[in-house]
Amino acid sequence: MLNIKKYAAIDIGSNAVRLLISNIIEQKGKPTLFRKSSLVRVPIRLGADVFLNQKISKENELRMVDTMNAFKLLMRSHRVVAYKACATSAMREAENGSDIVKLIKKQTKIKIDVIDGEEEASIIAATDLNQFIDRTKTYLYVDVGGGSTEFSVIHKGETAASKSFKIGTVRLLNDIVQKEVWLELEAWIKESTKDYEKIELLGSGGNINKIFKISGRAAGKPLTYFYLTSYYNMLQTYSYEERITELDLNQDRADVIIPATRIYLSAMKWSNAKYIYVPKIGLSDGIVKSVYFGTVSSVNLV
Template identity: 35%
Template sequence: MPRFAAIDVGSNALRLRIVDVGSVGKEKGAQVTFQEVLSQRAAVRLGTEVFLTGSIPAAAIAQACDALRDFRRVMDTANVDAYRATATSAVREAKNGALLVERAHRETGIDLEMIEGIEEARLVRLAVTRRIDLDDRTALLIDVGGGSTEFTILERGEHACSLSLPLGSVRLLETYLKDVETVDAKRLHLLDESVDRGLAELR
């Protein structure tokens, strides 16, 4: 039974998931199954300052490399056969995002791939449709991340369209609510306006 791992280097945290992949049923009609072996999260907020300054702080890069080094050790101990490591909004938008990718490879041996929002949407679609049968309906999938939000429409299980918008929890927090203890009406109004502008592309 092959053992695979996925690493998500997001704007709000780094995550590792290891699964065993099997199958149920006869060869032609076999259904792929996933058995979780391990799930791990590292609270490294790479999106801090990126959406304001355009760069990942040096301390956050170091913390991310520490987390990836630990993930590498865990994968080696678990005898993972193959993995995919992806970095999303904060890393792809940062001027020094390539530095994190280079250091991750040099210091941990992990090949980190910066992916676009549309690829994020595709991966979400694959994950959802493996779990939920949407063949008989029109469905809207929404993935709210730290730096971006992905929208996908399915028509009877078939992909109709996808869109990635620069709206995310960390991005909005850093832009409008950084170091704010109490959210007043003015800040809430600015936050609402920002979300409305971002969602205008959906109309």
């Protein structure tokens, strides 16, 4: 006998806003299954406002309200029973972030929690990376976002170190990441991985997912440092317009994919990793599992 219900996660990032609806399948005497039912992505790019002007523009404020209303209707149509909405770097740093959270709650009834980098990393950890990794190996997990990137060293299935850095694709596009931050990241990666003989990367985020899909690699097979370097160099030979028309990238992907690839390559270089695995998990997946297991507070859909 199966018991199936739907939970949802709203991820309000610096580059895009996502709604993930998942089927939760409970089976007597067996592990619970989590199956993605629907994923909607809206490229509002709040970080372009916040990282340059410290506040979210009126236009994007209205887009956020419209998007949350649309998400609420989609959740209702899917008969979602509980959800959690999390906002990360851009909303956290916006001078008017708390005002917009209140406005959205008033106009859409959607409750948004603004979380810090450490909580973001812990929610992502709830995705149960163990099903994607070899517990005899050591990994550097890299989750690239628009405003920040979360790094975790995973040794024999356990998190040995983790840290969030304000290096993200939207920040890099706008040239507002100082050299000192890069140096701090380099030092942290080298120090955190120096005691391990061999490191492999786990990469998450929309950009590495896209690169993996383009590569044609079979699921579970890694990308090599050589492949990623070649792809990075190739991207830079095309203009932004050509990446859209000739490489078939969406307009909101065609610019951020270059700085994202730079972050992954830097992490591989500083950790001496030769391979990067792409399990296609992220914050939204972690939110759903955290809601199900009760490790974060959720909201019933009204």
